[in-house]
Amino acid sequence: TVSVLYWVSGMGREMRYSAPRGAPPETAIDFLARRFTYFTADDWRRQIERGYVRVNGATLEVPEQVLRQQDRLFYEPPRELEPDVDRTFTVLANDDAVVVVSKSGNIPVGEGGRYSRNVLTRVVPEVLGLRAEGHGAGGHDKEEGKDGAASAKRACAENAAAPSGGMGEDVGRGGLPPQLHAVHRLDKETSGLVVMAKTRDAAAFLGEQFALHAAQASGSVKSTGVVAPMGAVAAPPEPAAKTYDVLLVGDLAAVADAPGRRWQARSGDEAHGRELVVEASIGNAAAANADSAAALKATAEDPLAKLRMACFADGVDDAAAISRAKSKVAKSIFTVVQRYTLPGAVDVTLTLAKVQLFTGRTHQIRLHAAWCGCPVAGDKLYVSGGGTVPVSTYIARARGEATVTLKDQTSPATDSAPAEADANTSFVVSRHLLHSASLAFTHPLTKERVSFAHPGLPCFAAENPWLAELQPL
Secondary structure, eight states: OOEEEEEEETTEEEEEEEOOTTOOOOBHHHHHHHHOTTSOHHHHHHHHHTTOEEETTEEOOOTTOBOOTTOEEEEOOOGGGSOOOOOOEEEEEEOSSEEEEEEOSSOOSSOBTTBSSSSHHHHHHHHHTOEEOSSOSSOOOOTTSSOHHHHHHHHHHHHHHSOOOSTTSOOOSTTOOOEEEESSOOOTTOEEEEEEESSHHHHHHHHHHHHHHHTTTTOOOOOOOEEOGGGOEEOOOOOOEEEEEEEEESOGGGOOOBTTEEEEEOTTOSSSOEEEEEOOEEEEHHHHHOOSHHHHHHHHTOTTTTTOEEEEOTTTSOHHHHHHHTOBOOOEEEEEEEEEEOTTSOSOEEEEEEEEESSOOTTHHHHHHHHTTOOBTTOSSBOTTSOBOOHHHHHHHHTTSSOEEHHHHHSOOOSSSOOOOOOOOTTEEOSOOEEEEEEEEEOTTTOOEEEEEOOSHHHHHHHOGGGGGOEEO
């Protein structure tokens, strides 16, 4: 396996090539096609022919050029080659240290995959007149991505050690405005609140709070304070707090206790006195099933092998499978806000719920909800029970060649029973309806606790007019 360290420089992506000792020589075209699979080898060849790839500052002329240790590759495609995104956002705060916005459900927070310019960390500075740093130096406490605690902890150390101006000072060069650092991330389709920092010190201060938040359930991160300007060590801040709004397909209130999930009382809440605590661990589904040579071969040929995750409950699932999956502790708390019916449509109950996320495992909210029998409305991958749709179905949905309807989610396709054509498109779901609805943290400058709220249901309804027909139960 070839390891790569990459970051964003200016408006493109710069990568430093590093191969293990004894690894066979690798050409630029082979490396790009293997490492960045959103393009085929032929696609990458065309990118090279158009002059979008440079090696050590020089335009790459020969795709078969053999790469050497520490070679620097730079990829800078024109914006029009990236997928379209929804660039609209609402600004809730914009000061010397932070920008807080509520993003749409069709834009990544930071660069990755096919996205380099059409990302929130660049779009927001562009609109507000700031300079972006696409790969933010803050933590990566991402609901749909990397484990938040470890990555945020690394980011805190990197930010604290990096040279910069003091809190609120311009860290740009040559009179440029402050850069933005992504302190935490949301999935591309997850809308809602995101905080970004304008200085490295602010990013470090905020990153520590998100690391503490991510470690609440597992205790995997211990805070010893944040390195402040002039070498002082500040007292560790209170953990960041955040909740999500989610629309679920199914009656969450009817979910029964089982290993890995339980209802518990909520104090001080007369209207909804219970909350569902889900503590099923999360690991790779394909790895869990790879218990034979044939299964390993099937996994190697599965294009979604790294994407598909699964829930595991101690005492129920096979211990060997849990070990193979390398599952990690995960904790979510769901609270029912309102249950709905949709007259004249499918026989289904929809549940608007709030979710408190204690860990940041891959697909955690979507997977925990589906595992409980109430998948997130519009989820392209997971179905009731925590299984996944056939590979062909997911790929078609991801490419925009197929939609997700409520009927799909109440009668999901399986490998043995593919989805039937559905002429009723009245209840097509625009995306997975998950929204970062509240956010609280200690401000890097004032050291005061600040909080922000931006409810999800109005955003869901604006994209899905049929939600106006919902009838509360």
